[in-house]
Amino acid sequence: MSNNKQYFKISKHKDSLFVIQENISIVHPVYTNDPLNMYLILGAHTALLLDTGCGLYPLKPIVDDLIGKRKLLVINTHTHWDHVLGNVEFEEIYIHENEADIVSKHYDVSYFKDSPNKIVNCYAEQNFLIPPAKTIDTLKGGDTFDLGGLEAEIIHCPGHSPGSICIITSNSELFTSDVAYYGDQFLPKREDFPQVLDTLSKLIKLCEKQKIIELYPSHRKYPCDKTLLTDLYDGIKNIENLWESKIPFDFFHAWEINDDSGKFRYFVSKM
Numbered sequence: 001m002s003n004n005k006q007y008f009k010i011s012k013h014k015d016s017l018f019v020i021q022e023n024i025s026i027v028h029p030v031y032t033n034d035p036l037n038m039y040l041i042l043g044a045h046t047a048l049l050l051d052t053g054c055g056l057y058p059l060k061p062i063v064d065d066l067i068g069k070r071k072l073l074v075i076n077t078h079t080h081w082d083h084v085l086g087n088v089e090f091e092e093i094y095i096h097e098n099e100a101d102i103v104s105k106h107y108d109v110s111y112f113k114d115s116p117n118k119i120v121n122c123y124a125e126q127n128f129l130i131p132p133a134k135t136i137d138t139l140k141g142g143d144t145f146d147l148g149g150l151e152a153e154i155i156h157c158p159g160h161s162p163g164s165i166c167i168i169t170s171n172s173e174l175f176t177s178d179v180a181y182y183g184d185q186f187l188p189k190r191e192d193f194p195q196v197l198d199t200l201s202k203l204i205k206l207c208e209k210q211k212i213i214e215l216y217p218s219h220r221k222y223p224c225d226k227t228l229l230t231d232l233y234d235g236i237k238n239i240e241n242l243w244e245s246k247i248p249f250d251f252f253h254a255w256e257i258n259d260d261s262g263k264f265r266y267f268v269s270k271m
């Protein structure tokens, strides 16, 4: 790891919320969902860090500065590389039980060996095997955390990955992770679209019922409103009509599909 404190962009969005941003395209240009948004939610006695980023520069000292005397709780929204490679800096990580195995061992990023970007030397120094956090704890939907005057509840949202989670807070905020954001979408096989759509329907209903107005995605623009969820639902439904226009995208072992919305591009897994 290098020592560049200027690397992350840190914004205080409100008293109880910092956003720590990192550009992921610096690892490989095929990743265009810049920036990655990590969220630091501050309660009276506990702070919740959502995701740990690419693991290229030290994140923990920045987090420690921001949280003061609060206890730190670290949660991974899911196990895609750009959300978990900083785990090694932290003693203890929470993740949904469906993906706990993946972050309990060294994380293989050898698919970056051919990246044209020099920064991957950081991974090469570790033989492209990035170590895990010391302790992995599991989560399931419905688990809650008291942060002190602020509560966070885990919602299991399978689709983008089997253990993807979103978090809803008692401040009427919904942290949507990679389950919903504007940008390139990484989708499972076409046969598994019903699960993706079920998850989005569930979140749309939740937003209506609980009058959630602020959505905080893990990539690009934040906050969004619930139109993000309906836009994405409609976009994924429409893939059926665009299926014949698909082209192969080998790096992701996926089919690439473009609609003309300007909001999304889709990579549908072939595997």
Ligand SMILES: [Zn+2]
Binding pocket: 078, 080, 160, 178, 186
């Ligand atoms: Zn992801």
